[in-house]
Amino acid sequence: MDFRPSEDQQALRHGIREVLEARFGPEALRAAVEAPALDRELWRALGDAGFFALCLPEDAGGVGLGLPEAVLAFEEAGRVLLPGPAVATFLAAGEIEGAAAGETVVTAAEGALVPWLAGADVVRGDTGGAVAVRSVDPLTPLHRVPEAPDTGTRRPAPLGSGAQGPDTLGPGATASLLRAAEQLGSATRTCETAVRYARTREQFGGPVGRFQAVQHLCADMLVRAELARVAVYAAAVTGDRLEAAGARLLADDAAVRNARDCLQVHGGMGFTWESDVHLHLKRAWVRAGLGAGARRAEEDLAAAL
Amino acid sequence: MDLTYTPEEEAFRAGLRDWLARVLPELPDRPAPDDWPGRRAYDTGWQRTLYDAGYGEVHWDASPTLRLIFLEETEKAGAPYVGANFVGLLHAGPTIAAEGTPEQRARWLPPVLRGDEVWCQGFSEPDAGSDLASLRTRACRDGDCYVVSGAKIWTSHAEVADWCELLVRTTPVSADVPKHRGITWLALPMDAAGVTVRPLRTLAGTTEFAEVFLDEVRVPVANRVGAQDDGWRVSMVTLSFERGTAFVGEVVACRRLLGELAARARANGSWDDAVLRRRIGRLSAEFTALWRLTQWNVSGARRTGGVPGSGGSVFKLRYSHARQELYEAAADVLGPDALDLDRPWVLERLSALSYTIAAGTSQIQRNIVAERVLGLPKGR
Numbered sequence: 001m002d003f004r005p006s007e008d009q010q011a012l013r014h015g016i017r018e019v020l021e022a023r024f025g026p027e028a029l030r031a032a033v034e035a036p037a038l039d040r041e042l043w044r045a046l047g048d049a050g051f052f053a054l055c056l057p058e059d060a061g062g063v064g065l066g067l068p069e070a071v072l073a074f075e076e077a078g079r080v081l082l083p084g085p086a087v088a089t090f091l092a093a094g095e096i097e098g099a100a101a102g103e104t105v106v107t108a109a110e111g112a113l114v115p116w117l118a119g120a121d122v123v124r125g126d127t128g129g130a131v132a133v134r135s136v137d138p139l140t141p142l143h144r145v146p147e148a149p150d151t152g153t154r155r156p157a158p159l160g161s162g163a164q165g166p167d168t169l170g171p172g173a174t175a176s177l178l179r180a181a182e183q184l185g186s187a188t189r190t191c192e193t194a195v196r197y198a199r200t201r202e203q204f205g206g207p208v209g210r211f212q213a214v215q216h217l218c219a220d221m222l223v224r225a226e227l228a229r230v231a232v233y234a235a236a237v238t239g240d241r242l243e244a245a246g247a248r249l250l251a252d253d254a255a256v257r258n259a260r261d262c263l264q265v266h267g268g269m270g271f272t273w274e275s276d277v278h279l280h281l282k283r284a285w286v287r288a289g290l291g292a293g294a295r296r297a298e299e300d301l302a303a304a305l
Numbered sequence: 306m307d308l309t310y311t312p313e314e315e316a317f318r319a320g321l322r323d324w325l326a327r328v329l330p331e332l333p334d335r336p337a338p339d340d341w342p343g344r345r346a347y348d349t350g351w352q353r354t355l356y357d358a359g360y361g362e363v364h365w366d367a368s369p370t371l372r373l374i375f376l377e378e379t380e381k382a383g384a385p386y387v388g389a390n391f392v393g394l395l396h397a398g399p400t401i402a403a404e405g406t407p408e409q410r411a412r413w414l415p416p417v418l419r420g421d422e423v424w425c426q427g428f429s430e431p432d433a434g435s436d437l438a439s440l441r442t443r444a445c446r447d448g449d450c451y452v453v454s455g456a457k458i459w460t461s462h463a464e465v466a467d468w469c470e471l472l473v474r475t476t477p478v479s480a481d482v483p484k485h486r487g488i489t490w491l492a493l494p495m496d497a498a499g500v501t502v503r504p505l506r507t508l509a510g511t512t513e514f515a516e517v518f519l520d521e522v523r524v525p526v527a528n529r530v531g532a533q534d535d536g537w538r539v540s541m542v543t544l545s546f547e548r549g550t551a552f553v554g555e556v557v558a559c560r561r562l563l564g565e566l567a568a569r570a571r572a573n574g575s576w577d578d579a580v581l582r583r584r585i586g587r588l589s590a591e592f593t594a595l596w597r598l599t600q601w602n603v604s605g606a607r608r609t610g611g612v613p614g615s616g617g618s619v620f621k622l623r624y625s626h627a628r629q630e631l632y633e634a635a636a637d638v639l640g641p642d643a644l645d646l647d648r649p650w651v652l653e654r655l656s657a658l659s660y661t662i663a664a665g666t667s668q669i670q671r672n673i674v675a676e677r678v679l680g681l682p683k684g685r
Binding site for chain 2: 001002003004005006009068191195198199206207209210211212214215216218219220222223226227228229230231233234236237238242243245246247249250295297298299300301302303304305
């Protein structure tokens, strides 16, 4: 047993981070906020780097890796707030022509929401009656589809047959786990951002990070991110449905609450449009709102006891 | 990321399981919480059983992975935990093993492994709790002895201990000597003249720990582990052990308790409460992740040569709160029975209150994480 990422896995993560930093740095992020549109060049660059085909077998043109590598890649996507329906495109690789290469952008109705409906080339699932909403996240256009007529439960995610991902999870749970990985990346990033700000912002004659009230917010952020990390990684390794549900709960919690605490550490700056903190919070809310939701995960975990 | 075990590790697990299945049915009944002589006999007897079967040194010399398997399997089988041997096996023993001379290791380690001698810990003082380095128990050199005077508090197992790992001040704090310097680690024989033990009653009604008063107690210089004035560094070895794998068995037990809670809730109707049900579902995710965090920390320790890293503080912060939340959920499942001390889980709910305080309060743990892991400036 050696649960830590191997050297190869760390190298893969590093490679993805380099691509993302080169193609989608802080300036590109702000440009995307002001003019939200799918960056096809970025999408193709990710395709060239193998991002969408990580888990496709090599004889199908993929990289032939597993879900643990995929969660590391999506963690990096979450760190930089990569816009676009990356999870649905990843799951469509090997099924829909061009998805693996990043040529074809695929989205899907997940629960009551469809991200990037207008910008995508292929839309999976029933989006009948979809209405555009003014999305809280400037980087994720959203459409709303009517709820299924029964007891308010949401529609199952029509994410295809799940060519990528272990059989045990199925496409819905795989999508959920990859989203949890994005949440983990965001939670780690907001923790780092808060710590950097607390080290440099000076009040009362020194950095605010010397105050325990600020330190304890930051420490709790790290604890949330690290617990989410082991949950996400373990679910990716075991392919266990319940571990994936638990990972989603912990990662949603870490991403949302870390963004909130990061905002708090930034004081007035945290409340501005100019700061990136609100982008993490809003994306974390959107990710948490896609798919089956926390209630379902909690009920599944309780039922298994 | 590999969560599989080697064939050797699986063989160790299988052998341990078989052995536990044979041995555990023959164990005597557990003594009452306040029967300290009985508890000592029970805990040291179990340690002797482990020693005779070849599992005596599993906390020290085995690889972190084998230790993890040992803790997992013994807890799953319902075997006793270290109990009164806690300090000897997990604090003083590892410290002596790491920092002691060959003579000291030969004198003190075998009796711990055989269950012959019990240790307690004399670190905290009435005025040195979270601020442990401000401890004031004085030790003055007199020939080949230190003469020790002062008071220690929260000393678990003091009533039945043979030895105490004692932190004393050998050089007073001054402009040149910061408080972390000038501390020395001594092995104190609990039967020495001038040692007085006064049990303290916890809010759970039991005497889990004690005050220890030291009045000009003579401790041989040969009982010093590490150099004079270097005791702070020596003691940090033990504290990181404590925050490393010491709670592994308890996480396994908490996961079992969740199943028992669900069964009770289904039987008494409280399972119909969706809010409570979902809370328990979330706790299940939490404790599964805490188990994975122990595997993560053990994997990290493997790479750093066995010394647990900062993951211990992260674990302790989250685990102590999760344990308290678990027993709050248990109380809600029990309903009115939660106020009856004779019901299961009620005493444990009280005991759980110590978890965010003992071995470094949650507040101190956050300071440690903020300053040593996140690199924030020294707090104020």
